[in-house]
Amino acid sequence: MALSLQRVARSLGVLLVVVGLTFAIFYVAPIDPALRMCGKPCSPEDLEAARGFMGFDKPWWVQLGTFLGAIVTGRTFGSADVVVECAAPCLGYSFQLHQPVTALLADRFPVSLSIALGAVALQAVFGIAAGALAARRQGGILDRVVTGVSVIAASAPAFVVGLLAVVVFALRLDLLPSGGYEPFTEGPLEWARHLVLPWATLAFLNGAIYARLVRSSMIEQLGLDYVRTARASGLSERRIDRYALRNLALPLTTLIALDIGALLGGTVITERIFGQPGLGALLLDATSTADLPVIVGTTLVGSLLIVLANLSADLARPLLDRRLARGGRSRRPSTATTLPDQNPQETTS
Amino acid sequence: MMTTSDALPVEAAASTDERPSRAPVWRSFLRPVPATAAVVVVISLLSAIFASQLSALSGNDPFTYHADALGPDTSPTGFFGGVSAEHWFGVEPGTGRDLFSLVVHGARVSLLVGIASTVLATVIGVVLGIVAGAVGGIVEKLVDFATDVTLGFPFLIFAIALSALFPLEAPRALLLTLVIGMFGWPGIARVVAAETRVIVQQPYVVASRVMGARFGHLFRHQVLPNVASTVIVYSCISLPGRISAEATLSFLGVGVLPPTPSWGRSIGDAISWLLVDPAFLLFPAAALFVVTFSFNILGDTLRDALDPRGVR
Numbered sequence: 001m002a003l004s005l006q007r008v009a010r011s012l013g014v015l016l017v018v019v020g021l022t023f024a025i026f027y028v029a030p031i032d033p034a035l036r037m038c039g040k041p042c043s044p045e046d047l048e049a050a051r052g053f054m055g056f057d058k059p060w061w062v063q064l065g066t067f068l069g070a071i072v073t074g075r076t077f078g079s080a081d082v083v084v085e086c087a088a089p090c091l092g093y094s095f096q097l098h099q100p101v102t103a104l105l106a107d108r109f110p111v112s113l114s115i116a117l118g119a120v121a122l123q124a125v126f127g128i129a130a131g132a133l134a135a136r137r138q139g140g141i142l143d144r145v146v147t148g149v150s151v152i153a154a155s156a157p158a159f160v161v162g163l164l165a166v167v168v169f170a171l172r173l174d175l176l177p178s179g180g181y182e183p184f185t186e187g188p189l190e191w192a193r194h195l196v197l198p199w200a201t202l203a204f205l206n207g208a209i210y211a212r213l214v215r216s217s218m219i220e221q222l223g224l225d226y227v228r229t230a231r232a233s234g235l236s237e238r239r240i241d242r243y244a245l246r247n248l249a250l251p252l253t254t255l256i257a258l259d260i261g262a263l264l265g266g267t268v269i270t271e272r273i274f275g276q277p278g279l280g281a282l283l284l285d286a287t288s289t290a291d292l293p294v295i296v297g298t299t300l301v302g303s304l305l306i307v308l309a310n311l312s313a314d315l316a317r318p319l320l321d322r323r324l325a326r327g328g329r330s331r332r333p334s335t336a337t338t339l340p341d342q343n344p345q346e347t348t349s
Numbered sequence: 350m351m352t353t354s355d356a357l358p359v360e361a362a363a364s365t366d367e368r369p370s371r372a373p374v375w376r377s378f379l380r381p382v383p384a385t386a387a388v389v390v391v392i393s394l395l396s397a398i399f400a401s402q403l404s405a406l407s408g409n410d411p412f413t414y415h416a417d418a419l420g421p422d423t424s425p426t427g428f429f430g431g432v433s434a435e436h437w438f439g440v441e442p443g444t445g446r447d448l449f450s451l452v453v454h455g456a457r458v459s460l461l462v463g464i465a466s467t468v469l470a471t472v473i474g475v476v477l478g479i480v481a482g483a484v485g486g487i488v489e490k491l492v493d494f495a496t497d498v499t500l501g502f503p504f505l506i507f508a509i510a511l512s513a514l515f516p517l518e519a520p521r522a523l524l525l526t527l528v529i530g531m532f533g534w535p536g537i538a539r540v541v542a543a544e545t546r547v548i549v550q551q552p553y554v555v556a557s558r559v560m561g562a563r564f565g566h567l568f569r570h571q572v573l574p575n576v577a578s579t580v581i582v583y584s585c586i587s588l589p590g591r592i593s594a595e596a597t598l599s600f601l602g603v604g605v606l607p608p609t610p611s612w613g614r615s616i617g618d619a620i621s622w623l624l625v626d627p628a629f630l631l632f633p634a635a636a637l638f639v640v641t642f643s644f645n646i647l648g649d650t651l652r653d654a655l656d657p658r659g660v661r
Contacts (some may be wrong), residue, residue, distance in 0.1 A: 159617070160634045265506065
């Protein structure tokens with residue numbers, strides 16, 4: 001219990017530092033959002049007024065305080081005759097899109113979530129199955145295929161795989177739409193049809209990591225004494241597989257949690273390829289128009305997802321491994337030392 | 350105290366990864382697959398260095414527009430994206446720039462950013478890892494927290510966001526190197542810290558401490574040689590990931606800017622030409638894949654040959 005509280009506190013600390021750093025970097029940056037709002041011709045007085053309206057006239061730490069406070073209480077920009085309301089939880093207001101950042105993010109989030117959850121489900125199922133089957137017949141044809149494909153997948157950049165998928169399945173074979181997004185509420189079938197290619201792209205790449213992990217750990221497990229004992233006592237091979245897989249629950253849960261947390265990193269690429277209006281697309285648009293509040297908001301959501309995923313993986317640890325629940329100390333709760341470091345953008349995004 | 354001169358041997362150690370001195374390590378590179386991968390890597394390094402000479406060989410450069418090679422819809426005329434004796438890989442649709450020259454020059458940015466950011470990440474990671482592992486206490490906690498914070502940043506998202514801040518005239522390759530390198534150190538720092546913790550408890554280290562050895566001495570003569578193989582393997586394994594990180598950012602339009610040739614950007618440009626000219630996608634994509642793949646094979650081979658603990 002004390003350990004859990006400590007972890008929650010630590011996660012909050014990490015999040016606060018990330019917010020602080022992000023804020024400091026972006027608000028001391030040589031971009032002036034007030035310039036865009038000031039209109040033409042922009043007199044110094046107008047610019048000053050625009051800065052005051054947006055709250056950019058104060059030092060950055062005061063702005064950070066206001067920003068953090070607004071998440072809880074909401075915020076009002078401007079005063080007197082012209083007022084812009086930003087209800088809690090307020091993550092800023094995009095003066096270019098004339099909407100609160102929270103609303104923009106909430107609008108785009110379902111798209112990214114749809115892409116990410118489907119991909120994670122696919123990659124977990126296929127990756128684990130492929131890895132387990134390969135480990136069963138180590139050195140066999142299937143094993144060689146799985147190992148070979150996973151090496152290829154580890155080197156293929158997501159955007160190359162995605163574009164090839166578009167060329168083959170959408171443009172040449174005409175089986176699936178080449179992009180776009182249909183909300184789930186408009187019909188689950190259309191929703192899924194538009195998401196198959198992004199799901200498959202991401203699952204192919206990340207599934208390879210699951211396959212590698214499961215294969216090597218299964219081979220290790222199947223060589224242990226308890227498996228020999230189980231075999232000697234006449235347990236079926238299926239049962240033995242189940243025991244061996246159960247011992248992989250911990251690393252696999254961690255991997256799945258981290259993949260969900262890193263969802264933004266993967267979907268930003270597929271959203272660009274398949275033209276889907278998710279958070280990544282929002283961020284790319286905001287980058288080209290230098291829409292600071294949206295940029296900061298997206299970064300924070302990305303960070304929040306990662307920190308939450310890490311935290312839930314940490315908290316789930318004792319549930320999955322009874323030895324830890326009894327107060328045993330977990331090995332350092334890091335994936336960096338236990339998982340292969342494939343792509344910086346996969347593991348750190 | 351640690352100075353920059355203490356950090357230098359790290360770089361020296363990391364650069365020996367292509368030529369490990371032990372005989373068995375050499376031998377494992379003689380098998381067909383690793384040997385082919387090594388050849389590809391050497392070719393890509395050479396073409397990055399001699400890009401101008403190579404493209405001059407085909408009589409082209411990556412900046413000249415060849416309007417004569419384009420049809421009325423500005424897509425290349427001729428077979429497979431305009432492949433001809435003059436333009437070996439065809440031409441870029443829209444502009445008519447020579448694709449062979451673009452691909453050869455693209456190796457420059459990819460390898461430069463990939464290798465430089467790996468060196469940066471490795472130096473930061475090794476220094477912080479050894480300091481954390483050897484000093485312990487509050488310093489270790491601080492490094493640990495910094496690691497958590499760095500991993501708490503959504504790398505790709507943050508890198509995209511940062512690009513909004515860079516003025517157009519800023520040197521993009523350098524900025525990319527810094528961003529990718531600054532976010533790449535936590536993995537190696539953790540591995541090195543874990544190994545250092547074990548090393549500094551060894552009797553010979555304790556003995557030399559008792560005899561008055563300074564931190565710089567421990568760092569250079571006792572810890573560094575012992576973590577060297579792990580560091581070399583780890584940086585080799587992470588290199589291809591950083592090459593594709595650069596390509597990803599350029600693909601998304603937030604990496605190197607035109608007219609600097611970049612594989613990632615060419616692939617991004619290919620999106621709008623998929624229907625009429627898929628060849629424009631294939632050549633840069635193949636180059637990127639083959640180089641990343643070869644670096645991955647080399648890293649795996651090196652890891653299997655050296656088999657350091659802590660890196661799997």
